[in-house]
Amino acid sequence: MKTYKAIIIDDEEPGRKNLSIMLQKYCPEIEVIADAGSAVDAKQKIIALNPNVLFLDVQMPELDGFDLLDSLSQKNFCTVIVTAHAEYGIKAVKAGAVDYILKPIVIKELQQAVKKVIETWENKTPENISAQIPEHITLTHTSGFAVLKLQDIIRMEADDNYTRVYTHDKKTYYVSKPLKQFEDNLPENIFFRLHRSYIINLKHIAEYTKEDGGTVIMQDGAKIQIPRARYTDFMDALKKLSVQL
Known part of the structure; x- marks a missing residue:
């Protein structure tokens, strides 16, 4: 089974741990390789680890989730927005997120989001895939x-x-x-x-x-x-x- 590398970004540690446990238990296709409690920390890990998907909270200190995405020159990953605020739905779509999950997280919705991540990667053209070959492991x-x-x-x-x-x-x-x-x-x-x-x-x-x-x-x-x-x-x-x- 092919696995997809994920980084969980949320300023609340219990939220990060809960999502990591849910992914491990219900979404075996996802391998959580790191988490981050701030956008600044997240940016460093994204550049170093080259994940396939971000599970991204919106409201964080210093930079919010959307500011983080805007600050990245290369976005060789899918993004799933995970937030307690329903009003961010339209902005998530405009930011190119493949899905949007409201907290508290429902297992079925998480699995549907992961399915969209997998479909997005599987449907990439050869040109896009070659452009996204990772440089690090x-x-x-x-x-x-x-x-x-x-x-x-x-x-x-x-x-x-x-x-x-x-x-x-x-x-x-x-x-x-x-x-x-x-x-x-x-x-x-x-x-x-x-x-x-x-x-x-x-x-x-x-x-x-x-x-x-x-x-x-x-x-x-x-x-x-x-x-x-x-x-x-x-x-x-x-x-x-x-x-x-």
Whole structure:
């Protein structure tokens, strides 16, 4: 199941927690990657984390929700307005929100809003999708999260329900997410599921050799054998990314 990254923005902490719990329980397609109690904090996290959807309250200190949207030069996400004030409905539509939910939140209305978010992403044209390829990924760990540039990731390796992420600066991140979740959310024109246990960044391949029926050598020196069933798809993906001489 494909998941969509969300940031919850609300100046009231109980409201943020309640919505996060409801999304986790009733909307498994949504993965809450962060929350924010102010527009200033939210803007920093939106730029760093590149979410697919914002669940946005309107009335907040300093900047309100609509001011936050106006302050962003790039809006590569859907917005769901979540507020206790019914009078913001028309303004929400004008601001480009895909839906508008009144507090207290009704489960059915939340699920309908999530459905609209998914439909919006699924109906985007190839041109729009390519323009919205994320540049960063957020890796959540016990003490917080790390924000990495996608271009810095060399490969990912499955370890049961965990994944090891290897980067060009020789760091390794141990993430409590299965490899399949990375496959569903990373741009497929750059990252390739070479093996049941490996996803590689095609831009970090150093060499291909016919050894052992076909092996790629990554820029960190790792050697990964290519399964026969994946060879044709691998070569096709590589041809799209490079010029062969």
